[in-house]
Amino acid sequence: MKNYTLFDRLDPKSFNGLLAGRLQNHYRLSPAAAQTISQDTVILRNLFGHSTRKDGQVIYFAVKLGEPASKRIKDCQLVGSRITLLEPLEDLKALKEKGLHALVKHVMARISKEAYEQGAVLSTEDLCLLLRVSPSTVKRYKKELKAAGISIILRGDSADMGPASCHREPVVKLFLQGYSETEIAQNLHHQLEHVENYLYDFLRVSLLVRDQYPPGVISRLTKLSKGKVLTVVGLYEKLLSDPYFKPALEAVLHIYELNRHLKKTAEVTR
Numbered sequence: 001m002k003n004y005t006l007f008d009r010l011d012p013k014s015f016n017g018l019l020a021g022r023l024q025n026h027y028r029l030s031p032a033a034a035q036t037i038s039q040d041t042v043i044l045r046n047l048f049g050h051s052t053r054k055d056g057q058v059i060y061f062a063v064k065l066g067e068p069a070s071k072r073i074k075d076c077q078l079v080g081s082r083i084t085l086l087e088p089l090e091d092l093k094a095l096k097e098k099g100l101h102a103l104v105k106h107v108m109a110r111i112s113k114e115a116y117e118q119g120a121v122l123s124t125e126d127l128c129l130l131l132r133v134s135p136s137t138v139k140r141y142k143k144e145l146k147a148a149g150i151s152i153i154l155r156g157d158s159a160d161m162g163p164a165s166c167h168r169e170p171v172v173k174l175f176l177q178g179y180s181e182t183e184i185a186q187n188l189h190h191q192l193e194h195v196e197n198y199l200y201d202f203l204r205v206s207l208l209v210r211d212q213y214p215p216g217v218i219s220r221l222t223k224l225s226k227g228k229v230l231t232v233v234g235l236y237e238k239l240l241s242d243p244y245f246k247p248a249l250e251a252v253l254h255i256y257e258l259n260r261h262l263k264k265t266a267e268v269t270r
Contacts, residue, residue: 021034025224068157084110093196108152117169117174176245201232207257209236
């Protein structure tokens with residue numbers, strides 16, 4: 001008699017499992033063919049369905065990035081973000097290999113990052129509700145994650161960073177994921193002009209950093225303060241070291257450099 005694992009029991013309830021089952025039952029496909037088609041469908045849905053939610057995701061409203069910590073919640077602007085409370089394969093692996101406490105920390109880091117990248121910032125209270133843990137547990141897990149090299153930004157942290165620093169990173173990350181400036185402005189509830197300015201400054205500074213210009217020179221060339229330049233440099237280095245964002249960052253800088261070259265060439269030939 002086969003011993004069914006936790007994944008075996010949960011998988012049929014997922015979108016992938018439901019679709020695979022339907023393909024087998026209604027279209028007489030083999031289990032392997034049904035699984036392949038359903039997996040490809042999930043990939044396409046996630047790639048092109050920006051407005052849809054994946055299995056295990058919920059829409060959660062949290063305080064917008066940059067809102068002062070002293071401001072009452074009822075007076076703050078809230079942003080709805082898609083956060084992944086359950087990622088079956090990833091979470092079951094974490095549970096099996098490291099245990100329940102590690103799984104909760106893993107989910108805590110994931111949903112905090114997801115909210116942040118969509119222009120929202122979770123609070124300790126939000127995490128207590130979403131993860132069903134106490135405030136002291138959230139604080140302890142946050143310290144343990146930091147000790148392991150994983151930093152999460154909660155509402156109190158973001159309030160100390162200043163609005164520009166808070167907004168720039170999610171704007172740039174969405175841009176590198178293929179979102180247009182208009183889509184970014186809509187998703188993060190920013191003015192389009194601000195989004196364009198964040199990206200313009202980031203691309204200019206990043207190109208010069210890539211070409212090994214020192215911060216002082218970059219500040220003079222771009223007419224940006226040295227503090228702002230150093231902030232952008234930090235973000236550039238962070239994204240460059242991230243395997244997920246590095247290819248997109250390099251490609252975007254290459255395209256930006258070509259566009260600048262073409263504009264200069266066009267101006268000279270006029």
